[in-house]
Amino acid sequence: MQHVWIVLGVLFVFLNIAAGLIWVERRLLALWQDRLGPNRAGPLGLFIVLADTLKLFFKEDWIPPFADKWVFILAPTVVVASVLMGLAIIPFAPGIVVADLNVGLMFFLAMSSLGVYSIVLGGWASNNKYSLLGALRGASQMIAYEVFMGLSLMGVVMLSRSFNLTEIVAAQEKIWYVFLQPVGFIIFFIAGLAETHRLPFDIPEAESELIAGFHAEYSGMKFGMFFIGEYLGISLISAMTVTLFFGGWLGPAFLPPVVWFFLKTFLFIGLFILLRASLPRPRYDQLMAYGWKLLLPLVLANLLITGAVALWLKS
Amino acid sequence: MQYADHISSDLIERFGPDVFRHQVTADGVLTLWTGKENIVPVVQYLKSNHYPLLYDLCGIDERDRAGKETFTLADFTVVYHLFSFRHNNFIRLKVALSGDYPSLPSITSIFQNANWYEREVYDMFGIRFEGHPHLQRLLMPLTWEGHPLRKEHPARATEMGPFHLYDEKQDLEQEMLRFKPEEWGLQSQGEDTDFMFLNIGPQHPGTHGVLRIILQLEGEEIVDAVPEIGFHHRGAEKMGERQSWHTYIPYTDRVDYLGGVMNNLAYLLAVEEMAGIKVPERVKVIRVMLCELFRINSHLVWFGTFAQDLGQLSPVFYMFTEREKIFDIIEAVCGDRMHPNWFRIGGVAQDLPKGWDRLVREFVTHFPKHLKEYNDMVLRNSLIKARTRGIGVYTLEEAIEWGVTGPGLRACGFEWDFRKKRPYSGYEMFDFDIPIAQNGDCYDRSLVRVEEMRQSLRIIEQCLNNMPEGNYKADHPLTTPPIKKHTMQDIETLINHFLNVSWGPVIPPGEAMSCIEATKGANSYYLVSDGNTSSYRTRIRTPSFAHMQMVPYISKGYTVADLLSILGSVDYVLADIDR
Numbered sequence: 001m002q003h004v005w006i007v008l009g010v011l012f013v014f015l016n017i018a019a020g021l022i023w024v025e026r027r028l029l030a031l032w033q034d035r036l037g038p039n040r041a042g043p044l045g046l047f048i049v050l051a052d053t054l055k056l057f058f059k060e061d062w063i064p065p066f067a068d069k070w071v072f073i074l075a076p077t078v079v080v081a082s083v084l085m086g087l088a089i090i091p092f093a094p095g096i097v098v099a100d101l102n103v104g105l106m107f108f109l110a111m112s113s114l115g116v117y118s119i120v121l122g123g124w125a126s127n128n129k130y131s132l133l134g135a136l137r138g139a140s141q142m143i144a145y146e147v148f149m150g151l152s153l154m155g156v157v158m159l160s161r162s163f164n165l166t167e168i169v170a171a172q173e174k175i176w177y178v179f180l181q182p183v184g185f186i187i188f189f190i191a192g193l194a195e196t197h198r199l200p201f202d203i204p205e206a207e208s209e210l211i212a213g214f215h216a217e218y219s220g221m222k223f224g225m226f227f228i229g230e231y232l233g234i235s236l237i238s239a240m241t242v243t244l245f246f247g248g249w250l251g252p253a254f255l256p257p258v259v260w261f262f263l264k265t266f267l268f269i270g271l272f273i274l275l276r277a278s279l280p281r282p283r284y285d286q287l288m289a290y291g292w293k294l295l296l297p298l299v300l301a302n303l304l305i306t307g308a309v310a311l312w313l314k315s
Numbered sequence: 316m317q318y319a320d321h322i323s324s325d326l327i328e329r330f331g332p333d334v335f336r337h338q339v340t341a342d343g344v345l346t347l348w349t350g351k352e353n354i355v356p357v358v359q360y361l362k363s364n365h366y367p368l369l370y371d372l373c374g375i376d377e378r379d380r381a382g383k384e385t386f387t388l389a390d391f392t393v394v395y396h397l398f399s400f401r402h403n404n405f406i407r408l409k410v411a412l413s414g415d416y417p418s419l420p421s422i423t424s425i426f427q428n429a430n431w432y433e434r435e436v437y438d439m440f441g442i443r444f445e446g447h448p449h450l451q452r453l454l455m456p457l458t459w460e461g462h463p464l465r466k467e468h469p470a471r472a473t474e475m476g477p478f479h480l481y482d483e484k485q486d487l488e489q490e491m492l493r494f495k496p497e498e499w500g501l502q503s504q505g506e507d508t509d510f511m512f513l514n515i516g517p518q519h520p521g522t523h524g525v526l527r528i529i530l531q532l533e534g535e536e537i538v539d540a541v542p543e544i545g546f547h548h549r550g551a552e553k554m555g556e557r558q559s560w561h562t563y564i565p566y567t568d569r570v571d572y573l574g575g576v577m578n579n580l581a582y583l584l585a586v587e588e589m590a591g592i593k594v595p596e597r598v599k600v601i602r603v604m605l606c607e608l609f610r611i612n613s614h615l616v617w618f619g620t621f622a623q624d625l626g627q628l629s630p631v632f633y634m635f636t637e638r639e640k641i642f643d644i645i646e647a648v649c650g651d652r653m654h655p656n657w658f659r660i661g662g663v664a665q666d667l668p669k670g671w672d673r674l675v676r677e678f679v680t681h682f683p684k685h686l687k688e689y690n691d692m693v694l695r696n697s698l699i700k701a702r703t704r705g706i707g708v709y710t711l712e713e714a715i716e717w718g719v720t721g722p723g724l725r726a727c728g729f730e731w732d733f734r735k736k737r738p739y740s741g742y743e744m745f746d747f748d749i750p751i752a753q754n755g756d757c758y759d760r761s762l763v764r765v766e767e768m769r770q771s772l773r774i775i776e777q778c779l780n781n782m783p784e785g786n787y788k789a790d791h792p793l794t795t796p797p798i799k800k801h802t803m804q805d806i807e808t809l810i811n812h813f814l815n816v817s818w819g820p821v822i823p824p825g826e827a828m829s830c831i832e833a834t835k836g837a838n839s840y841y842l843v844s845d846g847n848t849s850s851y852r853t854r855i856r857t858p859s860f861a862h863m864q865m866v867p868y869i870s871k872g873y874t875v876a877d878l879l880s881i882l883g884s885v886d887y888v889l890a891d892i893d894r
Contacts, residue, residue, distance in 0.1 A: 033629045034632055034633065034636055035632060129511060129513050130513075133513075133535065133875065202626070206626070206876070208626065209875055209879050210875075278629060279626075280627035280699050281627075281698070282701060282702065283701070285874070286702075
């Protein structure tokens with residue numbers, strides 16, 4: 001029974017975070033851009049979340065006649081489903097985890113790889129040139145950055161000797177892995193940005209070039225799924241960053257572990273939004289060159305050095 | 316002037332004395348009439364003899380003209396303006412044509428940028444250019460009947476009868492919208508690839524207005540691009556023939572709608588030239604100050620939107636906040652913000668309000684610090700550098716060939732600013748530099764614009780510290796609205812005042828062309844008066860038109876993302892292209 005409660009709790013909390021991020025992102029952007037942001041509906045404009053969600057529900061849910069209907073419908077569900085699955089392996093506090101898998105990290109990587117399908121399928125099924133270009137960009141970007149994401153985490157695995165996230169957090173009791181694996185952390189975060197295709201890596205959407213890219217043809221709640229999927233993705237990457245590099249729930253005892261976890265997570269969500277407010281977008285080929293020519297050698301070197309040091313310490 | 320005499324005798328010596336007829340104009344530009352059989356060799360000769368820039372090309376319908384002079388027996392005239400940078404000299408060639416739908420040889424083989432100009436003349440007058448590669452309507456819809464700038468074409472919709480969209484007409488219009496690559500001069504297949512055609516616009520966030528660019532793509536690489544313009548065409552030139560000299564001023568505001576009063580200035584300089592009005596010093600300095608405020612304003616809009624095109628979301632908000640502060644000053648002085656309609660024939664609408672200097676001083680003190688911050692945020696950002704360096708490159712020769720002026724020309728390392736080289740409205744009194752850059756790419760065009768804002772600020776500061784005393788209107792019978800001082804004393808002055816206010820001023824017959832350094836490049840009004848209360852022909856030469864024509868040339872081989880950098884760095888305004 002307790003298990004069901006945890007599942008429902010995680011779902012409830014994260015779906016609410018994703019919805020709440022509508023407000024958080026707009027208010028934070030407004031703050032950094034010398035604007036007011038939504039401040040009319042409800043206290044501090046909080047009801048914008050409600051208004052926005054209702055709007056999405058009541059908008060005409062249109063499937064273009066030239067689209068590939070079933071794939072078109074399937075695509076937005078993939079992103080939400082895969083991200084929600086990814087959330088299942090995150091330990092929020094000792095004992096609060098949906099699935100304490102011994103291959104947790106691999107499961108996370110597998111799920112985040114699935115996300116690319118929603119972009120490719122959505123872009124392809126829309127039968128629209130802008131969507132197609134967005135899907136093409138999205139596919140190559142996400143596949144490339146998937147590689148660095150996986151490799152950047154192997155350092156953590158070597159140090160903790162486990163794929164289980166609860167054990168990885170527990171192994172950070174003495175020192176957070178961000179201090180031992182700074183390169184791994186930076187590359188993981190960059191890859192995470194690319195995975196969630198947020199600015200500066202929002203190349204598949206690139207509103208000033210491709211208008212909305214792969215989801216240009218989507219409306220109503222199907223668009224809403226991409227929207228929520230993106231916010232869930234941000235939350236997932238932030239939560240993973242905290243779990244893998246910032247000691248997860250660990251923190252001084254005056255606050256309960258869950259609170260520590262979410263405090264840290266929100267810090268990273270804020271960072272995501274700050275990056276959006278400050279950085280321009282590189283070109284698609286520049287992003288690729290940056291990935292393959294700079295990040296890949298770096299991450300391999302990091303892996304090599306970590307491995308060597310680990311072996312040396314062991315002997 | 317001396318060089319004009321020289322080139323005139325040079326031309327006569329080369330082509331014979333009977334080929335040219337000389338016309339005296341109010342603006343003193345060497346004006347030569349010639350036959351259509353001579354135009355190609357003459358233009359060719361001038362191009363190879365220090366006149367490398369085809370500045371403007373326009374038509375005139377002469378059939379309605381009152382009091383035709385001896386050499387204007389023609390039905391139509393095609394006017395060519397060439398410019399020599401070396402001798403800082405304009406030359407105006409006119410070709411007289413007779414017949415209802417005359418034709419003459421095209422000069423597209425000599426000047427690349429003649430292409431759009433000739434298409435526009437064809438579109439507006441029905442004059443055909445033999446040998447033009449693609450003589451099709453440019454601004455009007457393909458289904459349009461008639462040629463708008465011909466005198467028989469109505470100027471108002473009320474003269475045209477009610478509009479009906481019959482089924483057949485709708486079908487026809489729909490059919491005309493069908494995209495056939497061949498009609499645009501594009502091939503759908505390469506050697507071993509099929510090309511993809513992508514419509515950028517007319518509704519697209521990156522085009523900054525209603526502009527359609529058809530891209531021929533191979534993957535994401537641009538093989539060719541064809542801009543379609545005319546969506547913003549409002550017949551500004553036709554309206555010039557309908558409005559009185561005075562009531563046309565508000566229309567000019569809306570041509571380069573980010574330039575505000577700077578458009579008034581370009582128009583009024585030509586009118587005042589014909590009327591022989593010399594404006595007081597105070598007027599000159601007020602005009603310069605407002606123009607420079609608008610230049611900063613326009614560049615701020617460019618700065619913000621340019622960053623946004625490259626994916627940087629925040630700068631545009633900071634820039635618009637800054638722009639709001641300038642608007643506060645403009646509003647205090649003019650009573651309106653974007654389209655103040657503030658300059659008048661022979662002066663400005665009113666004197667500066669009390670306390671204007673405090674507002675301007677406040678701005679001049681604070682802005683440089685903010686500008687530095689914005690510059691650090693945008694142009695020193697390495698991602699922006701990566702997106703703009705080496706993108707959309709053109710050389711100085713190419714720039715001149717395509718008629719590029721303004722910051723785009725100065726980014727090629729050519730120190731040319733009409734404010735310095737052909738000072739107008741008292742710019743010779745001010746101390747400022749011409750910013751230049753060397754590479755002619757998107758990044759350098761941006762650098763030039765940012766530095767221009769600093770120079771404009773210097774000019775404004777000088778205006779602030781040295782504002783001369785005096786009248787805000789010239790003491791001249793054609794000053795509009797006229798000075799009222801004597802009207803209640805003698806009947807002559809009263810009658811003059813009454814006519815001038817009710818009909819508007821009558822500008823003496825003649826023609827003149829102004830040339831100012833507007834926000835985006837060289838802007839000119841070429842006005843022809845036949846001694847009436849409105850202009851006989853109003854020709855607006857805008858910088859954006861020439862720049863847009865060049866976009867396909869400089870975007871080939873780059874990617875879709877680069878096109879946005881290029882469009883952003885060219886800094887055009889659709890109303891400035893279509894008029």
